[in-house]
């Protein structure tokens with residue numbers, strides 16, 4: 508009698524991982540052991556955190572924590588259904604009304620994530636008779652939405668990176684009234700989780716009926732909705748957080764430039780946001796640099812192909828309102844020392 512041996516049908520995945528390892532761009536997930544803060548512990552090591560999208564430091568704000576706890580005590584831990592079945596709680600409606608007022612628009616819908624908001628909206632409002640003109644470096648969620656809309660897609664070269672904070676891109680570029688659909692995330696500056704779309708009442712009603720992530724994903728736990736409501740109050744009442752973020756960002760870009768790092772503005776566009784890329788080019792060198800920085804107490808995530816084009820690998824550094832000047836100076840010292848040792852700056 509012979510025993511049948513089953514060959515591994517997923518062995519091609521292992522082959523692809525081996526290829527990443529041979530290129531030096533394979534990564535392990537870094538595990539955070541305490542709060543998302545400017546100095547925190549990843550994989551047992553205390554580091555200065557230059558990798559978080561917690562721009563305004565709201566993930567640990569006492570008012571947001573309290574709002575989450577109170578909502579959990581009052582309403583439980585889950586919503587129990589998708590929005591269209593039985594999962595629309597009063598607190599979800601309150602959040603949508605709050606965002607609509609904040610953005611000065613007629614209406615708003617909240618999705619489970621920013622990814623879902625982009626992908627769900629693009630694929631719902633466009634169809635195969637449409638034509639999409641798309642930035643080459645658009646976020647994967649927009650690309651996926653465009654593809655699943657089945658519209659024709661024309662890609663143009665990237666101009667600038669845009670992670671808005673506070674009142675968002677429309678406010679930043681003063682284009683009020685000229686943008687019909689505004690999409691934002693609640694997972695970064697707002698410090699919690701979710702995505703939203705703002706626009707006319709009819710647009711939002713249409714998305715309630717047609718956006719697939721809205722129709723097919725369970726709504727947020729009440730704690731998340733309550734946290735986001737509290738975050739918009741903080742944005743209104745603590746404008747100094749935004750001011751501090753920009754002050755840190757200006758200091759950081761100036762100092763990185765002074766140390767000789769390529770932060771864009773030549774072969775690649777300059778960033779006007781709290782994210783400053785240190786462009787290195789080679790994927791392996793970038794990942795080695797990131798690992799070496801970590802050993803020296805700085806978390807700066809290496810980003811290589813396919814997240815950015817081949818040959819444009821970079822360390823993505825991100826400022827928050829809660830980094831102190833002393834922490835930034837320490838991080839700059841490490842970047843400069845390790846950068847010189849590895850021949851990235853002279």
Ligand SMILES: Cc1ncc(COP(=O)(O)O)c(C=O)c1O
Pocket residue numbers: 620621622623625646648669670692693694695700701702
């Ligand atoms: C432009 C853009 N859209 C969407 C997202 C996804 O947002 P979320 O993390 O809320 O899913 C991101 C996150 O990096 C983003 O940068």
